[in-house]
Amino acid sequence: MASVNLEGITKRYEDVTAVDDMTLDIEDGEFVTFVGPSGCGKSTTMETIAGLTLPTEGTIEIGGRDVTDLPPKDRGISMVFQNIALFPHMDVYDNISFGLRLRKYDQEEVDRRVEEAADIVQLEGMMDRMPKEMSGGQRQRVAIARAIVRNPDAFLMDEPLANLDAELRVHMRTQLQRLHRELDTTIIYVTHDQAQAMTMSDRIAVINSGVLQQVAPPLECYNEPANLFVAGFIGSPAMNFIQGEVVDDGFVSTYANVDFDPATQNVTAGQEITIGIRPEDIYLAENTEKAASPTKAFDAVVDVIEPVGKEINAYLLFDRDVEASAEGRGEGQLLINLAPDTDIAEGDDIQIVMDRENVHLFDRASGDAVTHSLE
Amino acid sequence: MSADPAGGESADEADPTVEMAEQAARDEPDLDRGLIEAWAAKMISNPDRAYRATFYVATIFFLVTTLFPFYWLLVVALTPRNNLSEVGVFLPAGFNPAAFIEIFQTLPFHRYVFNSFLIATIATVAVLLVGSLAGYVFGRLRFRGRNVLLLLVLVTSFFPPAAFFIPLNRLFNTNIDVLRPLISAGSLYNTPYAIFIPLSAIFLPLSIFILMTFYSQIPDGLEDAARVEGTTRLGALFRVIVPLSAPGVATAGVLTFISVYNEYFFSSLMTDGQPGSWAPMLEGILRFQGEFEVLYNLMAAASIVAVLPVAILVVVAQEKIVSGLTTGAVKE
Numbered sequence: 176m177a178s179v180n181l182e183g184i185t186k187r188y189e190d191v192t193a194v195d196d197m198t199l200d201i202e203d204g205e206f207v208t209f210v211g212p213s214g215c216g217k218s219t220t221m222e223t224i225a226g227l228t229l230p231t232e233g234t235i236e237i238g239g240r241d242v243t244d245l246p247p248k249d250r251g252i253s254m255v256f257q258n259i260a261l262f263p264h265m266d267v268y269d270n271i272s273f274g275l276r277l278r279k280y281d282q283e284e285v286d287r288r289v290e291e292a293a294d295i296v297q298l299e300g301m302m303d304r305m306p307k308e309m310s311g312g313q314r315q316r317v318a319i320a321r322a323i324v325r326n327p328d329a330f331l332m333d334e335p336l337a338n339l340d341a342e343l344r345v346h347m348r349t350q351l352q353r354l355h356r357e358l359d360t361t362i363i364y365v366t367h368d369q370a371q372a373m374t375m376s377d378r379i380a381v382i383n384s385g386v387l388q389q390v391a392p393p394l395e396c397y398n399e400p401a402n403l404f405v406a407g408f409i410g411s412p413a414m415n416f417i418q419g420e421v422v423d424d425g426f427v428s429t430y431a432n433v434d435f436d437p438a439t440q441n442v443t444a445g446q447e448i449t450i451g452i453r454p455e456d457i458y459l460a461e462n463t464e465k466a467a468s469p470t471k472a473f474d475a476v477v478d479v480i481e482p483v484g485k486e487i488n489a490y491l492l493f494d495r496d497v498e499a500s501a502e503g504r505g506e507g508q509l510l511i512n513l514a515p516d517t518d519i520a521e522g523d524d525i526q527i528v529m530d531r532e533n534v535h536l537f538d539r540a541s542g543d544a545v546t547h548s549l550e
Numbered sequence: 551m552s553a554d555p556a557g558g559e560s561a562d563e564a565d566p567t568v569e570m571a572e573q574a575a576r577d578e579p580d581l582d583r584g585l586i587e588a589w590a591a592k593m594i595s596n597p598d599r600a601y602r603a604t605f606y607v608a609t610i611f612f613l614v615t616t617l618f619p620f621y622w623l624l625v626v627a628l629t630p631r632n633n634l635s636e637v638g639v640f641l642p643a644g645f646n647p648a649a650f651i652e653i654f655q656t657l658p659f660h661r662y663v664f665n666s667f668l669i670a671t672i673a674t675v676a677v678l679l680v681g682s683l684a685g686y687v688f689g690r691l692r693f694r695g696r697n698v699l700l701l702l703v704l705v706t707s708f709f710p711p712a713a714f715f716i717p718l719n720r721l722f723n724t725n726i727d728v729l730r731p732l733i734s735a736g737s738l739y740n741t742p743y744a745i746f747i748p749l750s751a752i753f754l755p756l757s758i759f760i761l762m763t764f765y766s767q768i769p770d771g772l773e774d775a776a777r778v779e780g781t782t783r784l785g786a787l788f789r790v791i792v793p794l795s796a797p798g799v800a801t802a803g804v805l806t807f808i809s810v811y812n813e814y815f816f817s818s819l820m821t822d823g824q825p826g827s828w829a830p831m832l833e834g835i836l837r838f839q840g841e842f843e844v845l846y847n848l849m850a851a852a853s854i855v856a857v858l859p860v861a862i863l864v865v866v867a868q869e870k871i872v873s874g875l876t877t878g879a880v881k882e
Contacts, residue, residue, distance in 0.1 A: 226778075254774070258769060321779070
């Protein structure tokens with residue numbers, strides 16, 4: 176058990192900067208998830224913590240000890256890999272005990288620890304199986320047992336659930352949380368799946384293009400995203416964005432105007448800003464009372480509806496002339512969540528209101544959030 | 551999709567027979583076909599038989615050309631010395647198994663075989679060790695100049711070994727003071743090093759190439775896992791990458807062993823031919839040819855004995871190679 180501290184970590188390859196000046200303090204026993212789109216540098220960051228890659232600049236401390244120049248084996252960490260990476264020529268016992276045997280523990284101690292680890296991940300009676308005789312979930316549990324058997328200071332998990340099927344993934348997700356509660360060890364977890372990040376972590380570190388965007392508990396990232404990237408990445412379905420400009424009495428754009436006093440919201444007239452609003456914070460005008468502080472009503476046309484059971488996702492166009500973008504939600508398009516019993520059909524003309532308490536403003540030039548509520 | 555071609559094929563198979571018979575009847579109504587023509591017609595109408603026949607002919611041809619010389623060696627070895635001029639093609643002129651004992655009495659032939667075996671073993675170990683390190687570097691690391699360096703290594707194997715002989719011979723005959731504590735004369739001539747050093751170097755590039763291809767296919771995750779679990783890069787190479795590349799290591803090892811064991815050129819020139827001077831097996835066989843008489847029966851017997859270690863090694867290693875290849879393939 177130990178804290179992990181990154182100080183100014185930068186990793187440059189010949190022509191790309193994979194990780195750019197990352198500073199992050201992870202507390203003892205914390206479950207921190209690195210999340211971001213593929214190629215954002217989250218795996219590289221983890222590899223520098225593991226020692227598999229040396230950072231170009233910066234220092235790494237694990238448990239207060241500077242490990243920047245130590246090889247992986249001396250860092251007191253263990254790792255679970257995306258492709259599971261069990262040694263195919265060794266049986267389960269040999270796989271789990273590999274690290275202990277390398278460290279010359281005596282046989283009794285090895286046996287005791289392997290049994291304990293196998294017990295935690297429920298692998299009893301499979302000690303002499305070969306990896307290729309096991310299912311994906313079993314292999315994953317062996318990999319986890321191999322990681323916990325050495326009582327490391329910190330676990331590093333690099334997309335450990337990516338290769339499992341959907342059902343097993345959800346199951347292993349809860350298993351991992353239970354494991355974290357039981358072991359109370361620092362866990363650093365890498366995923367591109369924001370759902371995994373949201374559900375498991377104490378804190379999320381959102382990374383894009385090698386730059387740390389926000390480090391905060393999941394709900395804070397969701398409710399108070401630090402910038403446009405975090406706002407768009409965290410949450411599924413993603414937040415709606417409307418681009419416009421600040422005027423003397425609020426916000427104007429091609430399709431929607433929202434009134435507010437620029438002075439109280441730290442914006443100035445003429446500033447280019449983007450409004451962000453989550454699908455669940457938009458209501459039909461007839462349900463205005465549900466919004467804590469409704470805006471005035473906007474006209475919209477229903478483009479596509481997706482009933483998903485507990486709710487309906489409705490894709491709207493502000494105007495019949497708006498052409499639906501093929502790449503994600505474009506300008507003039509809007510997604511809202513409706514109650515499953517809403518009487519609505521594609522092509523309907525409807526009126527909607529936004530909840531002013533949950534309207535986010537972002538400065539478009541910097542991308543940074545300005546405010547998370549207009550009230 | 552798959553049903554159609556199959557149907558078409560069977561139709562094709564049936565059609566030509568009928569068509570050809572019809573055509574034959576039309577063109578040459580009264581032709582009485584000869585044996586060969588009839589056979590050819592049958593083969594054309596039923597190509598599977600032709601393929602099978604070709605396969606057997608080819609297999610038997612290769613088996614005979616490779617195995618008959620061994621059989622004939624045995625025939626010569628068993629022929630008594632006085633009847634050597636009358637040795638037959640298939641049967642020995644007489645029966646004298648004592649030749650297999652005589653070879654060890656006339657000369658310390660076992661010492662020659664031992665010399666060869668030792669030189670080949672040392673060379674194989676050295677080649678696998680160095681080849682593994684080089685194979686790891688070329689197969690798993692990315693660095694500037696990698697391809698140029700690899701090409702240089704491979705180019706050395708394109709030179710005829712004879713090109714290296716004269717400088718090496720001069721070098722090995724030079725007395726080097728530093729070596730005096732290790733080798734009494736101070737020169738490498740008449741030592742096993744004189745054979746295994748050049749041969750290891752000559753056969754190394756091929757092994758590097760084989761090992762490189764195998765090592766490059768081991769997933770990075772396995773090496774990373776081993777390193778996180780507690781090995782160094784070298785430890786990961788020998789504990790994880792090499793065992794998983796067993797077929798490649800066996801192939802490189804067997805090729806090197808056989809090449810060094812059977813090598814003629816350096817083996818015959820780098821020692822004075824005395825068993826005590828680490829002369830290899832080949833020199834032993836040549837020693838049965840005296841000034842006035844060539845003891846072909848003893849040379850043949852010695853050749854058979856000399857082949858045995860390699861034959862056994864290949865059989866054993868081949869089993870390993872096959873098992874290495876199939877363990878991955880059977881259960882997935």
